[in-house]
Amino acid sequence: MKILRNPEWKMEWILLGIIAVCGVGAVGFWQGWKSALGTGLVCLAMMFVLAVASIRRSGFISLMGEQIDQILHGEEVSLMEDCGEGDLAVLSTQVKKMVRCLHEQQDNLQKEKDLMADSMADISHQMKTPLTSIHLILSFLQEKDLSYARRRQLVKKLTILTDRMDWMVYALLRMAKLEAGTVTLQSKYFSMSQLIQKSYESLAIPMELRGISFHSHVAEGACMVGDIAWMTEAVTNVMKNCMEHTPEGGEVSVKVEENALYTVIFVEDTGTGIEEEDLPHIFERFYRGKNADENSVGIGLALSKQIILSQNGTIKVYNKRREHGAVFEIRCYKGSV
Secondary structure (H helix, E strand, C coil), X not given: CHHHHCHHHHHHHHXXXXXXXXXXXXXXXXXXXXXXXXXXXXXXXXXXXXXXXXXXXXXXXXXXXXXXXXXXXXXXCCCCXXXXXXXXXXXXXXXXXXXXXXXXXXXXXXXXXXXXXXXXXXXXXXXXXXXXXXXXXXXXXXXXXXXXXXXXXXXXXXXHHXXXXXXXXXXXXXXXHHHHCCCCCCCEEEEHHHHHHHHHHCCHHXXXXXXXXXXXXXXXXXXXXXXHHHHHHHHHHHHHXXXXXXXXXXEEEEXXXXXXXXXXXXXXXXXXXXXXXXXXXXXXXXXXXXXXXXXXXXXHHHHHHHHHHHCCEEEEEEECCCCCCEEEEEEEECCCC
């Protein structure tokens, strides 16, 4: 039997045997051999009960070891379903918790692996298109009889493509830092007026060149706690998206309201709005809707969402009911969502 080959059980039984012999001998010496015989029978009965309990416990432990080995080999096993109360039941429960936790971690790792593979495929595809165009333009630039006007046209396209790739790499690195948790976001009070002003400054000239007006209304004293630099980038990307979908003579407006639970930012445009089938996917990485700008990469809104979520906020988008245009609603909560 396995129990007899276990050195721990051998040591226990040797000690119990020595104690029993000494006890029987002592009773026989002081009380007589009849009392010693009774004591010996009691000791044998107790040792028999202990042996049965030990064998049962050893069997449970061996079974648990086999089941854990099966789990390690990827088999679906229910640990110790027939185990009742006691130390073994407690051990079985803790092992079940550990196994469940390991399964969840394995599932999460697989999801991250699949996400990484999909992301790499998307990045490869997104990089391949502009790189192919760049190689083609470079081959055109090597032509001997190329006119000055044609050369300027090709150089302009080359600049647009390189800027597009530069923005893609920049945004992907920012998103990777957020996903990896290597970014230390500040947690400071700042006014929403300052946030909207900083977001608009980088878009003021492009809006003016496109003939788009900008209006903002911020509730007096409105503020939030977070990292203003990252939040500025998120709001700027949203405003930029609205600008790109607003025709000449249109308007982009921002309204900020505040209540006891959250501060909310409404960014609106007077464009054509977002197609219904595009609304559920508008914040997905590399997603480009039907009305997307030809130079759009499809990553700005995904970055904005990730930044906002990392600062205890939410973002959603919907079309206006009575007018043309889209509305982005950003909520920055003052406590846990």
